Amino acid sequence: MSQKQITVVIVGMGFGKEFIPIYQSHPNIKAVGICTRSKETRDELTAKFNLDPNLVFENFEDVPLREDVDAIHVVTPVPEHAKMTLAALNAGKHTACTIPMAMTVEDCTAIVEAKRRSKKVYMMMETALYTREFLYGLKLAESGELGRIQFVRGSHIQDMSMEGWGEYWKGYPPMLNGTHAISPLLKINNTIAETVVCHGSGRLSDDLTSRYGSPFAVETATFTLKNTDVVAEATRSLFDVVRQYRESYDVYGTKMSFEWEQLQDESHIIFDGGENAKRVDVPDTDELLIEPIKHFTKREKIDDPNHVSFLQGAGHGGSHPHLVQEFVAAIIEGRDSAVDAALAANYTCAGICAHESAMKGGVRVNVPSFEE
Numbered sequence: 001m002s003q004k005q006i007t008v009v010i011v012g013m014g015f016g017k018e019f020i021p022i023y024q025s026h027p028n029i030k031a032v033g034i035c036t037r038s039k040e041t042r043d044e045l046t047a048k049f050n051l052d053p054n055l056v057f058e059n060f061e062d063v064p065l066r067e068d069v070d071a072i073h074v075v076t077p078v079p080e081h082a083k084m085t086l087a088a089l090n091a092g093k094h095t096a097c098t099i100p101m102a103m104t105v106e107d108c109t110a111i112v113e114a115k116r117r118s119k120k121v122y123m124m125m126e127t128a129l130y131t132r133e134f135l136y137g138l139k140l141a142e143s144g145e146l147g148r149i150q151f152v153r154g155s156h157i158q159d160m161s162m163e164g165w166g167e168y169w170k171g172y173p174p175m176l177n178g179t180h181a182i183s184p185l186l187k188i189n190n191t192i193a194e195t196v197v198c199h200g201s202g203r204l205s206d207d208l209t210s211r212y213g214s215p216f217a218v219e220t221a222t223f224t225l226k227n228t229d230v231v232a233e234a235t236r237s238l239f240d241v242v243r244q245y246r247e248s249y250d251v252y253g254t255k256m257s258f259e260w261e262q263l264q265d266e267s268h269i270i271f272d273g274g275e276n277a278k279r280v281d282v283p284d285t286d287e288l289l290i291e292p293i294k295h296f297t298k299r300e301k302i303d304d305p306n307h308v309s310f311l312q313g314a315g316h317g318g319s320h321p322h323l324v325q326e327f328v329a330a331i332i333e334g335r336d337s338a339v340d341a342a343l344a345a346n347y348t349c350a351g352i353c354a355h356e357s358a359m360k361g362g363v364r365v366n367v368p369s370f371e372e
Contacts, residue, residue: 006094006331008071009033009055009063011084013041016075016098020049022324025292028332031055035063060084064091071331073125074098077166078177082107085122089114094121096327099179101341101348105368108345108352112370115341121330123323123337124344128180128247129187130326131317132297133268136282137251137258141188147255149189149228154249155235156181159242171204171211174236175219175358178351183339184249185232186225192346193223193232193367198354204240214359217241221354223367234354289321296321342370 006029010016013036023032033055034045042056057063060080063072064087071094074084082102088095089111101124102108115122128134140146156178160169175198186192200216209215218237225232237243248260257271267279286294297318330337339347346369353365 004028004030006070006328007031007033007055007068008073009035009057009069010073010075011035011060011063012074012076013038013045014075017045018320019073019075019324020045022293022296022321024049026324026328027290027292028328033057033069035060064088064093070094071096077168078103079168082111085111086114089118089120089122092118092120094331096123096125098125100177100351101344103176103352105349105352108349112341112345121327121337122341122344123327123330124339124347125323125327126179126183126339126347127316127319127323128184129339130319130322132282132285133260133317134184134249135285135288137249138188140256140258141251145256146251146253149230149251149253151252152185152188152230152249153233154181154185155246157235157237157241157243157246159245160238169238171208171214172238173212173214173219173355174216174238175221175351175354178234178236178354179347180247181234181236182223182350183347185223185234186347186350188249188251189225189228189230191225191228192343192369193350194226195224195364195366196221196350196354196357197362197364198357199362200358202240208239214355216358219355219358221357223350285318285322289325293321293325345370
């Protein structure tokens with residue numbers, strides 16, 4: 001790789017701050033800046049990571065205006081994603097954004113168009129596609145060990161009534177933020193979603209229902225996929241359902257199948273014929289990373305393990321350095337990222353359209369394709 005040349009500003013210092021030391025350790029990064037409204041957080045992180053005060057921002061609006069900023073990484077609350085991503089791309093900045101891409105099909109479309117106009121890199125930083133568990137299954141699929149894939153299933157079950165989640169999450173329609181459950185199913189089949197039928201199940205309290213006009217405690221969707229006879233099933237819930245956090249995928253093949261563990265840290269299961277079953281500890285993924293950032297896959301490298309996103313998500317499966325490596329490599333190499341705008345829009349709209357289907361009583365909805 002060529003020498004350091006990119007200045008990146010990370011916006012949002014919830015779990016966004018976990019990316020500071022990863023970017024700082026990357027040989028192609030010239031400087032790392034941050035943006036957060038909290039003066040206390042700005043001061044603390046500037047001192048801790050020896051940040052250039054000139055790259056420490058209070059207001060997001062100032063970041064895209066800066067000529068010395070090459071890339072912006074958005075890690076803010078969901079309602080901000082589309083607005084900030086569009087501002088960054090329209091200012092000619094390479095842009096990464098945490099999931100989901102946006103909350104509406106219209107905003108996803110606008111981001112795809114802005115990315116094409118700007119000719120800059122866009123990447124949706126989907127942790128689920130870079131966890132050690134997913135990369136293990138993807139390798140089984142790509143090596144042919146699974147045989148022909150026959151069915152895939154994903155789930156993302158969490159309790160967002162826990163302290164630490166923003167007020168805007170209350171009553172949030174489950175599938176409206178469905179990419180953790182959906183994207184692994186599409187990626188392992190190397191395809192996109194074409195149509196969806198989704199059913200809402202159960203009922204939220206009147207207070208939660210009133211926030212977004214969405215009554216369902218659970219939404220379960222089945223997707224038809226482009227160029228394959230595989231159907232994908234995904235389930236999502238956020239409130240009023242008791243279960244330990246689970247962000248899972250299962251894949252069933254003609255030669256082998258993989259099932260996600262029922263309880264955190266009890267090991268996943270491989271089925272390889274007849275009644276055979278064995279528990280497997282999925283290996284770490286350091287060998288896929290450049291030397292300076294490979295140690296960041298380890299759970300103990302999480303700076304703030306008490307952040308609710310990690311308490312529930314087991315450290316995002318060691319995905320953070322993979323996200324940084326791919327985003328930076330795409331910029332340096334002048335190519336699209338692995339989760340480019342068109343792909344991210346399909347992954348995101350698959351969930352948005354699933355919620356639409358549930359609200360319409362389970363009618364089939366076409367998921368837009370953003371491929372040129």
